[in-house]
């Protein structure tokens with residue numbers, strides 16, 4: 001919990017603006033109220049002000065300091081639709097389709113971030129991961145030098161509160177070596193920015209330093225090599241088994257001389273099967289707290305939520321994003 005308190009504290013006073021497109025969702029309205037009350041950021045809700053405020057009143061939620069925008073009445077609506085058309089016309093999107101898409105609250109909210117009206121966007125309480133990610137990919141796009149959008153889940157251990165970054169657990173089903181290298185670089189940066197610790201990156205596998213030979217292992221070795229070439233400043237090693245990556249004694253035995261083995265805090269899984277299953281084991285059996293996924297690799301911060309998210313989850317993700325903006 002300490003980490004999350006620190007993240008909320010850090011976001012305060014930065015004056016960032018968040019856009020929340022899902023104004024029909026009670027949890028989002030409650031989160032908007034808390035974000036403002038705690039001074040974490042300013043809030044824009046996408047929706048019809050009168051309708052949303054009426055509902056908020058019935059629910060006892062105070063939205064007085066929230067700004068509202070309704071796509072079709074927004075003075076820059078035509079400009080937004082034109083920008084979307086320009087970005088997607090090569091993919092066969094017509095002018096009319098662009099206007100229709102800009103009426104979708106999540107796509108419209110992504111455009112508010114792209115145009116600098118808001119600093120960050122959080123959606124997904126009631127919108128699928130695919131739709132949120134598509135809005136981000138189509139409108140905001142990837143950061144300079146990054147080809148791959150991926151995600152980082154913070155795993156906080158129950159007793160000592162140690163924080164690990166697990167990636168990718170939510171976006172890219174079957175990354176190749178190049179994409180895996182991108183995931184490692186983005187996650188190292190997210191870990192530094194959000195957790196505040198220097199990243200020590202382990203590229204995970206079922207093999208440690210040649211203990212097994214397989215094409216699945218070769219991919220991890222190749223990705224490690226790419227990161228070392230692209231970013232010699234990142235402390236990384238692979239391929240390592242999970243225990244060799246985080247348990248000092250095992251690391252020393254299985255990968256003697258490695259600066260990473262036994263002390264990794266950033267754990268890169270070889271694909272989405274292992275990443276998603278791995279973080280859920282840590283959460284459900286290991287009783288760790290899982291925070292995120294934090295979407296990384298975008299030019300500007302936009303994040304997905306789990307549809308089962310709580311009000312607190314929304315506030316935490318919003319605070320994390322404000323720190324990343």
Ligand SMILES: CC(C)(COP(=O)(O)OP(=O)(O)OC[C@H]1O[C@@H](n2cnc3c(N)ncnc32)[C@H](O)[C@@H]1OP(=O)(O)O)[C@@H](O)C(=O)NCCC(=O)NCCS
Nearest residue numbers: 129130131133134137138142147148149150169170171172
């Ligand atoms: C991210 C996702 C929506 C992309 O799907 P897609 O079918 O490639 O979507 P689109 O075709 O609309 O892709 C948009 C563009 O982004 C690109 N793209 C897709 N995934 C990308 C990624 N991870 N990083 C960078 N670019 C990506 C596509 O190549 C495409 O480029 P183009 O417009 O130049 O052709 C899809 O991989 C997905 O749904 N992932 C989530 C998996 C999931 O369900 N996770 C939940 C578990 S918690």
